[in-house]
Amino acid sequence: MVKKTTRTTLVKVLPPPQKTPVKGISDNRLFGDIRALIEQSRDRLARTVNSALVGLYWNIGKRIREDILQEKRAEYGEQIVQTLSAQLTEEYGRGFGLRNLLRMVRFAEVFPDERIVSSLMTQLTWTHLIYIIPLEDPLKRDFYAEMCRLERWSTRTLQDKIDRLLYERTAISKKPDEVIRAEIDGLRDADRLTPDLVFRDPYFLDFLGLSGHYEEKDMEKAILRELEAFILELGTDFAFLARQKRISVDSEDYYLDLLFYHRRLRRLVAIDLKLGKFQAADKGQMELYLRWLAAHETQPGEETPIGLILCADKSEEHVKLLRMDAGGIHVASYMAELPSIEILQKKLHESIRLARQRLAAQNDHQPPEMKSTAHGKTIKSKKKPSRKEHRK
Numbered sequence: 001m002v003k004k005t006t007r008t009t010l011v012k013v014l015p016p017p018q019k020t021p022v023k024g025i026s027d028n029r030l031f032g033d034i035r036a037l038i039e040q041s042r043d044r045l046a047r048t049v050n051s052a053l054v055g056l057y058w059n060i061g062k063r064i065r066e067d068i069l070q071e072k073r074a075e076y077g078e079q080i081v082q083t084l085s086a087q088l089t090e091e092y093g094r095g096f097g098l099r100n101l102l103r104m105v106r107f108a109e110v111f112p113d114e115r116i117v118s119s120l121m122t123q124l125t126w127t128h129l130i131y132i133i134p135l136e137d138p139l140k141r142d143f144y145a146e147m148c149r150l151e152r153w154s155t156r157t158l159q160d161k162i163d164r165l166l167y168e169r170t171a172i173s174k175k176p177d178e179v180i181r182a183e184i185d186g187l188r189d190a191d192r193l194t195p196d197l198v199f200r201d202p203y204f205l206d207f208l209g210l211s212g213h214y215e216e217k218d219m220e221k222a223i224l225r226e227l228e229a230f231i232l233e234l235g236t237d238f239a240f241l242a243r244q245k246r247i248s249v250d251s252e253d254y255y256l257d258l259l260f261y262h263r264r265l266r267r268l269v270a271i272d273l274k275l276g277k278f279q280a281a282d283k284g285q286m287e288l289y290l291r292w293l294a295a296h297e298t299q300p301g302e303e304t305p306i307g308l309i310l311c312a313d314k315s316e317e318h319v320k321l322l323r324m325d326a327g328g329i330h331v332a333s334y335m336a337e338l339p340s341i342e343i344l345q346k347k348l349h350e351s352i353r354l355a356r357q358r359l360a361a362q363n364d365h366q367p368p369e370m371k372s373t374a375h376g377k378t379i380k381s382k383k384k385p386s387r388k389e390h391r392k
Helices: 027-069 074-092 098-110 114-120 126-132 138-151 155-163 177-190 216-225 227-234 280-296 316-322 341-364 387-391
Strands: 238-249 252-262 267-277 306-313 329-335 370-372 378-380
Touching: 027 074, 027 098, 027 114, 027 126, 074 098, 114 138, 126 138, 126 155, 138 155, 138 177, 216 227, 216 238, 216 252, 216 267, 227 238, 238 267, 238 280, 252 280, 267 280, 280 306, 280 316, 280 329, 316 341
Parallel strands: 267 306, 306 329
Antiparallel strands: 238 252, 252 267, 370 378
């Protein structure tokens, strides 16, 4: 009898394979790089889809508008849109309801220039445009569209700017319409931002939580505490540089309340806080600050510094007689507590009306040979030939 022998096979259990690190790139860095690529691709895709959607809505609105305008009966036009809305909704679902179709028509009506639409649709979403196109004033509408494009506002920020009457508070709104149009066109065509598009009056400082009796230092501390909200009220391109900036002239020291830098204007912006009413002496103090900053702080390639005197109240007559704008100084009031929107709106519209009235009166009193251009400059008219010269 042959004895069977069994062979025992020993299997060596190998440990799980170890990750071989890529030379020069850690796992975290590799993950971060790939994640960034994915996010960038998604962002580009979202912008492409949004741009196509806005372009589609404009073309739909343009086509509907052209067909409706051919009909003299408004009721017939409304019936066409209602029928079309029902058909499109059944075929393509949400997004083509009657309300949205009427928005598309309004979009094509208020932005008839396809070149302008092509520029806007790469930066603004349809939701942005829903807030902009109902605005009746074309200057106000173009202002919000271009500022939103330039400063990349979210839809929530845009709605807040409109609700808080940003356009009416901006210095440009108090200029003649032709000047406003020229500056908005410059912003659209060349991203040319001017101080009048940046500065506003009044400023809303209700977020500081100041009420009752307080001093300038209390306001400064509150501004630094709420610096992000303060910069949002000033505008997105402001960067904070210093508080109580020391300015030494001979043996005397002066202290500027707040110093900012505006990136697009490429200028230092000096801000002086006044708890009381604006006084004529405030102009001389700000002029000193600006000239010192121009001499000692301005970097190569930067524009001349400009100033903002932020006060509790001001006299328009004082500001006019002192010719503050000529020296690059803006005077604005602030509101620590907001009045009702109706009262504020009435006050702002009245100030705009009076400002434009004064500008028109100044232009009427100029010598006949001096005429104002849309950019606020003056040109000499050619001298008419005398009868004797004409005969020659």
